[in-house]
Amino acid sequence: MGEVYELVSTAILETRGLTKQFSGFTAVKSVDLSVKEGTIHALIGPNGAGKSTVFNLLTKFLVPTSGQIFYRGEDITSVEAASIAQRGLVRSFQISAVFPHLSVRENVRVALQRKRGGCFDFWRSEKILDQYNDRADELIDAVGLSEFRTHTAVELAYGRKRALEIATTLALEPNVMLLDEPMAGLGREDIGRISALIKQSAKGRTVLMVEHNLSVVADLSDTISVLQRGEIIAEGTYAEVSQNPQVISAYMGSGHGHH
Ligand SMILES: Nc1ncnc2c1ncn2[C@@H]1O[C@H](COP(=O)(O)OP(=O)(O)OP(=O)(O)O)[C@@H](O)[C@H]1O
Structure with missing residues (x-):
């Protein structure tokens, strides 16, 4: 074989x-x-x-x-x-991959939930998103955005936005x-x-x-x-x-x- x-x-x-x-x-x-x-x-x-x-x-x-x-x-x-x-098989750097007015952490949590196939209506529910906090923080640390966890995506400098896009892509475990x-x-x-x-x-x-x-x-x-x-x-x-x-x-x- x-x-x-x-x-x-x-x-x-x-x-x-x-x-x-x-x-x-x-x-x-x-x-x-x-x-x-x-x-x-x-x-x-x-x-x-x-x-x-x-x-x-x-x-x-x-x-x-x-x-x-x-x-x-x-x-x-x-x-x-x-x-x-x-x-x-996951494509990164689609503009739509990041929600500009959500924080770095929320963006990563949404991506993690999306991976689990969670219903889109649920994504605002704090309790459901909370279960992803630890993994979200790991990913945020991995892409060097720990200091920017609570910043909204729109506030990030261009290079950091790209790092966030990588984090949301990695959340999908490609x-x-x-x-x-x-x-x-x-x-x-x-x-x-x-x-x-x-x-x-x-x-x-x-x-x-x-x-x-x-x-x-x-x-x-x-x-x-x-x-x-x-x-x-x-x-x-x-x-x-x-x-x-x-x-x-x-x-x-x-x-x-x-x-
Ligand atoms: N939707 C389209 N309709 C007609 N022609 C197209 C379309 N998309 C691409 N082309 C043509 O196909 C060829 C290849 O384009 P493509 O964008 O894939 O090249 P590329 O290598 O990515 O170029 P670049 O480095 O400039 O981005 C080009 O001649 C382009 O004009």
């Missing part, structure tokens, strides 16, 4: 022939992506390469024109977003965390902090991220897939892909705009 099981278990998230067309234009062309369990995997590529489209296909924001998506070997191509989240440009809009200091937080959060789980900041990608990723014009042109470690002539020319050409 060992061998077969190992082969199946190495890829937690996979696509086969994943394709997306927008009125005749092929934004993603027959992409075979294989994300290994327990790794940090980055999707990079010049502007317009199709990164967001792949990401939106994986997280069910878009429906593929053709191809399949597998999660733990199961074909999830037609499974709804809500049920893939229940299975542990097996695979999908991060959409986690460094977008962050200053240098916050980039270091959020980077470290992603590294720490990746322990015991899998992370797939779309990220433009190549030094962050180099620092965090075990594997990188490089997209250009909807196709994967290279895959490997940062050392490998950054020396690939096709990757170099894709990035050099990107400054001159190909659309």
Whole structure:
């Protein structure tokens, strides 16, 4: 049994022939992506390469024109977003993930309750939320927001808001965390902090991220897939892909705009 099981278990998230067309234009062309369990995997590529489209296909924001998506070997191509989240495939950095006028602690408690499948009408009930206090505080400590527990999300500085988003994502106990440009809009200091937080959060789980900041990608990723014009042109470690002539020319050409 060992061998077969190992082969199946190495890829937690996979696509086969994943394709997306927008009125005749092929934004993603027959992409075979294989994300290994327990790794940090980055999707990079010049502007317009199709990164967001792949990401939106994986997280069910878009429906593929053709191809399949597998999660733990199961074909999830037609499974709804809500049920893939229940299975542990969780997308972070959706604006809606955080309630601006709730405190840091309340936001995390709501996420914890959501994980338990609690009825939405109940989320204001103090008694019900109180049972999540200890776990909420653990998560808040883990993302370095202990001092800001009682602050509302809207009061937090940008980098701290991102840390809160990570806490609410972790509350859902994801097996695979999908991060959409986690460094977008962050200053240098916050980039270091959020980077470290992603590294720490990746322990015991899998992370797939779309990220433009190549030094962050180099620092965090075990594997990188490089997209250009909807196709994967290279895959490997940062050392490998950054020396690939096709990757170099894709990035050099990107400054001159190909659309
Ligand atoms: N809804 C849409 N309708 C039509 N074309 C689209 C749509 N979404 C994306 N595209 C096109 O598909 C291509 C890939 O876009 P996508 O946003 O996936 O690229 P990206 O690699 O994420 O780019 P960026 O780095 O600029 O975010 C682009 O040419 C874009 O114009």
